Amino acid sequence: MGDAVLGAFVVYSRLNPYLVSLHMVLSLSMVVLAATLYHHSKYLYGPGARADRRDPWFSLLARLLWIPFVVLVVTGTATTGSGPHAGNTSGQLVARRLPFALSSAAWVHSVMAVLFIGLVTGLLAAIWRSDAPTPLKLGVRRLVLISLVQAAIGLTQYLTHLPAWLVELHIAGATSLAIGVTQFNLRQVARDREPGTRRAPAVTTPLVTA
Numbered sequence: 001m002g003d004a005v006l007g008a009f010v011v012y013s014r015l016n017p018y019l020v021s022l023h024m025v026l027s028l029s030m031v032v033l034a035a036t037l038y039h040h041s042k043y044l045y046g047p048g049a050r051a052d053r054r055d056p057w058f059s060l061l062a063r064l065l066w067i068p069f070v071v072l073v074v075t076g077t078a079t080t081g082s083g084p085h086a087g088n089t090s091g092q093l094v095a096r097r098l099p100f101a102l103s104s105a106a107w108v109h110s111v112m113a114v115l116f117i118g119l120v121t122g123l124l125a126a127i128w129r130s131d132a133p134t135p136l137k138l139g140v141r142r143l144v145l146i147s148l149v150q151a152a153i154g155l156t157q158y159l160t161h162l163p164a165w166l167v168e169l170h171i172a173g174a175t176s177l178a179i180g181v182t183q184f185n186l187r188q189v190a191r192d193r194e195p196g197t198r199r200a201p202a203v204t205t206p207l208v209t210a
């Protein structure tokens, strides 16, 4: 609801770039909440449910991963707010831009991306050699792969003067990473599967005819 109200302010402020950035951050937060809701619907929570915390170091790292990720997203929105997508087709309203040079914003954003990729790659090296369960290992491997593809898209869009369709792919990549970081955090605690969610065995009751 907050995002919807903010959306109205975005329109009334004629696409104020600070509000547009906040709109993007809130929308990604909704993706995080949706991924959490999905996780809660699959596993057993509440009284009596098993909740075994796995390696405390990986749990801490999983939480800390949010810091560079949020900084990465915020610097990304600052890059968009400094960029040319402000309504540059004839007949469109041209929105105000952030007071940064696009190259500087993109530079800060890409340095943050390199730090994030370094962190998840280091995490992968550590977790791969540990006895962590396979879903955690695969989860970090997925984070590394998506962030590498995301970085390649980001670099290509910068070098090709930001074609709009690549920006959309870049947002899809940021969304997948938000889901990946959420899942990695939630899977730090082993939980029981919700009873009844597995497919029941087929019942072969013979037909009784009168």
Ligand code: HEM
Residues within 6 Å of the ligand: 021, 024, 072, 073, 074, 075, 076, 077, 078, 079, 080, 081, 083, 084, 085, 106, 109, 110, 113, 114, 116, 147, 148, 150, 151, 152, 153, 154, 155, 156, 157, 158, 162, 167, 170, 171, 173, 174, 177
């Ligand atoms: C690897 C992790 C990365 C993530 C999670 C990420 C995330 C984001 C996000 C959330 C935005 C804002 C989108 C919007 O507000 O519409 C953005 C914009 C942008 N990113 Fe990244 N990014 C990453 C890497 C990179 C890299 C390595 C570059 C290379 C320079 C890059 C270049 C850009 C550019 C140029 C924009 C502005 C696009 C526009 O004008 O709309 N990104 N990024």
